[in-house]
Amino acid sequence: MKTMTRNRRECGFTLLEMLIAVAVFVVISGSAFVLLAKHQPIFNQQQNMGALNIQIRNAVSQLQLDAINAGTGYYQGTNVPELPLGLTIQNNTTTPCNTPATFTYGPNCFDQINIISADQSTPASHPSNGAGGCALTTASPMYATPVAPTTAAQLAADFHTGDQILLINSASSQVNTVILTQNGSVSGANVQLTYTATAANGTNALDPAFIAVQLNNKLGTSFCNTDWVLKILPISYKVDTSTPSDPKLIREQPSGNAANDVVVSEQVIGFKIGAMNWNSCTLGCTPDDETTYNFDSSTYTTCCSTPGVLIPQPYNFSLVRSIQMELIGRTNPNPDPSYVYRNGFDGGPYQIQSVSVVVNPRNLTMNNH
Numbered sequence: 001m002k003t004m005t006r007n008r009r010e011c012g013f014t015l016l017e018m019l020i021a022v023a024v025f026v027v028i029s030g031s032a033f034v035l036l037a038k039h040q041p042i043f044n045q046q047q048n049m050g051a052l053n054i055q056i057r058n059a060v061s062q063l064q065l066d067a068i069n070a071g072t073g074y075y076q077g078t079n080v081p082e083l084p085l086g087l088t089i090q091n092n093t094t095t096p097c098n099t100p101a102t103f104t105y106g107p108n109c110f111d112q113i114n115i116i117s118a119d120q121s122t123p124a125s126h127p128s129n130g131a132g133g134c135a136l137t138t139a140s141p142m143y144a145t146p147v148a149p150t151t152a153a154q155l156a157a158d159f160h161t162g163d164q165i166l167l168i169n170s171a172s173s174q175v176n177t178v179i180l181t182q183n184g185s186v187s188g189a190n191v192q193l194t195y196t197a198t199a200a201n202g203t204n205a206l207d208p209a210f211i212a213v214q215l216n217n218k219l220g221t222s223f224c225n226t227d228w229v230l231k232i233l234p235i236s237y238k239v240d241t242s243t244p245s246d247p248k249l250i251r252e253q254p255s256g257n258a259a260n261d262v263v264v265s266e267q268v269i270g271f272k273i274g275a276m277n278w279n280s281c282t283l284g285c286t287p288d289d290e291t292t293y294n295f296d297s298s299t300y301t302t303c304c305s306t307p308g309v310l311i312p313q314p315y316n317f318s319l320v321r322s323i324q325m326e327l328i329g330r331t332n333p334n335p336d337p338s339y340v341y342r343n344g345f346d347g348g349p350y351q352i353q354s355v356s357v358v359v360n361p362r363n364l365t366m367n368n369h
Contacts, residue, residue: 056355071363072117084218091298093295094108109269112273114209114210114236118231124228128190137178139197173220175219177209198221217313217316235251235254237264247268249327271327324356
């Protein structure tokens with residue numbers, strides 16, 4: 001009997017014991033998988049929100065770095081007048097601009113900011129008509145007279161087709177801009193600059209920096225030999241909506257080559273730029289430039305000489321002293337019909353995060369009163 005008992009114990013588990021063990025394992029594993037499936041969406045949600053947070057904060061950091069240096073390079077060792085402008089803002093005020101049913105956004109939903117700096121490798125020069133008279137933006141070409149020790153040949157080598165030229169008068173009271181259609185060429189002691197002429201009122205529909213697209217109080221058409229020619233390098237931040245389901249914030253380079261543009265943030269559903277303007281006013285003509293950001297560049301004003309009557313300054317970006325930038329991003333829309341969450345911003349099946357920052361560009365005068 002002892003031998004038989006020992007042999008039974010050496011045979012291992014019985015079938016019944018095995019079935020019980022498998023059943024217990026199945027129950028425990030099933031519970032574990034249920035718990036995992038229940039918490040997986042929460043984990044994914046946390047991961048997506050973390051990635052979104054990092055993405056929009058990195059985007060705003062890049063924006064801040066560029067915006068704080070707006071207006072760089074105007075002073076180049078020559079007597080260039082006070083900085084005329086350092087940035088321009090294209091505000092879109094169309095509402096509503098998105099399609100809630102498809103969670104898509106169109107081009108009229110977003111603002112654009114153009115940050116302007118002078119090319120410090122191109123020396124400043126004086127404009128003329130080539131015969132000692134004033135150059136007109138309404139007629140091409142004009143001529144740039146180099147400042148010693150720069151020679152005409154050296155200056156001509158700095159101007160190329162597609163370059164953007166900023167003209168500033170000696171009092172800094174008028175500016176304009178043109179886009180070169182040919183490389184600069186030597187013409188006697190001057191450099192010939194050929195470009196697409198502006199309209200008679202000075203507006204330039206081809207201006208990518210938005211300096212002269214709209215008529216404003218700063219535009220001029222005549223620039224003389226005491227005025228200045230500068231080559232500028234605008235950087236634009238705008239939202240690309242060519243894929244409506246994934247609007248992308250783009251940093252557009254001054255080269256004009258789209259291949260060099262950088263995607264700063266994806267799934268952008270809000271991008272607004274407001275300006276704090278020097279000598280801006282309330283409706284009662286009380287200076288108000290320490291409390292209000294204007295998100296419509298067509299309605300800029302300055303304080304009035306007649307009580308109660310504001311002075312319109314539409315698109316006069318020389319008034320800008322500070323900007324407020326607002327960026328809103330979202331996680332990818334959830335296509336699952338059972339996903340019941342809807343955010344409070346636009347009611348979409350995704351989570352959102354927003355960042356709002358104020359930037360005071362260091363090169364813009366903050367002491368105007």
